[in-house]
Amino acid sequence: MQYRQLGDSDLNVSEISLGSWLTYGVGVEADKARACLDAAFDVGINFIDTANVYGRGAAETFLGEALKSRHRDSYVLATKVYFPMSDTDFGLSRAQIEKQLDASLQRLQTDVIDLYQCHRYDSGSPLDETMDALNRAVESGKVRYIGFSEWPADKIREALEISSSRGLAKFVSSQPQYSLVWREPEDEVIPLCADNGISQIVWSPLGQGVLSGKYDPDKPPPAGTRATSEEMGGFIKRLMEPGLLRAVQRLKPIAEEAGLTLPQFALAWILREPNVASAIIGASRPEQVLENAHASGVVVDTQLFLRAEAIINEAMAGASEPA
Known part of the structure; x- marks a missing residue:
């Protein structure tokens, strides 16, 4: 496992990290979740990502129990x-x-x-108040560093200006959705963050599992996969377009040329981007953790990545054209 510095912090995080969205405490049994966590530590993963809203506290509770015996x-x-923890508890106000x-x-x-990350931007709370509250959290010793997820570029700039002008704690991380099938952060967010000491921690690097290649465009989704789950399948529907699934199948020989699954x-491909510190994986089985961890530190011919991008871009363009 290779490690990268997280923005302007002194944290060194594993290139592959373990997430808990829709899995631990929610969609995956505790014994299986604990096995995944153990496998992560065995292969050198040191970065664990969660959120209060995952299972309305269930994921954090699971991790609290599972991690308490570790240094x-x-x-x-x-x-x-x-995100809402109750009808009245939500947002990024100081309280x-x-x-x-x-x-x-x-x-x-x-x-x-x-x-400690702001899960989304809160247009209902003054940004000054949010940044002041985050700074207080750092000064209290309860939080070491702060970050955000899926903030628009203009709000990132505004937050950086507030931190700089008032001497407050500064963001060191951004958590965007980013993958071969979702490249939106490349337009503004990644360049802006790279210029300001903010690293990317990528969620959904496998496009909700589509980039695993397990979905055959001519067959129903395999039983037990995210696409068949009512709890976990909501975000995957837009990626289950047959043309895109066929394009993903065409990537398999390219991966084989690279000696990879x-x-x-x-x-x-995610880790080729220097501004990415870590790619968050979700796993329901230890074998998935072990396989994904082997992506760290590999060297891939840039031409293979370019060929893969061209295949996916063609499929995405075709899907967006009117019938």
Whole structure:
């Protein structure tokens, strides 16, 4: 496992990290989730990502129990705040950040969160108030560093200006959706972050599992996969277009040329970007963790990546054209 510095922080995180969205505490049994976590540590993964809203606290609670026997300095722990935890508890106001931070610390059974992230931008709270609350969290010692997920470029700039002008804690991480089938962050977010000491922590690097190649465009989705799950399948529907699934199948020989499985190739494509610190994987079986971890540190011929991009771009363009 290779490690990269997370933005302007002193955190070194594994290139592959373990996430818990729609899985631990929710869609995956505790014994299987614990086996995945153990496998992650076995292969050198040191970065664990979660959020208070995952299972309305269930994922944090699971991780708190599963991690309490491990030395706290053996892993980097990240969680998030913003989405509703009740009808009245949501957003990034000072009161909510303070309340939800304490609740997360209690569920995670720790005194400090290494990376506390704003799960989305909150247009209902003044940005000055949000940044001040995050700064207070850092000054209190409850949080080491702060980050955000899926913020628009203009709000990232505004937050950076507030931090600079007032001497507040500065964002060190961005958590966008990014993959061969979703490249939107390349337009503005990645260049802006690269210029300001902010690293990307990528979620859905395998396009909700589509880039694993397990979905045959001419057959129903295999039983037990995310595409067949009511709990976990909501975000995958837009990627299940037959033309795109056929294009993904065409990537398999290219991955083989690189000496990789298709998931490893897709993760290596993410890690080709210097501004990416880590790619978050979701796993329901230890074997998935082990396979994905082997994407770290591999060297792939750029021409193979370019061929893969061309295939996916053609398919995406075809899907967007009117019938």
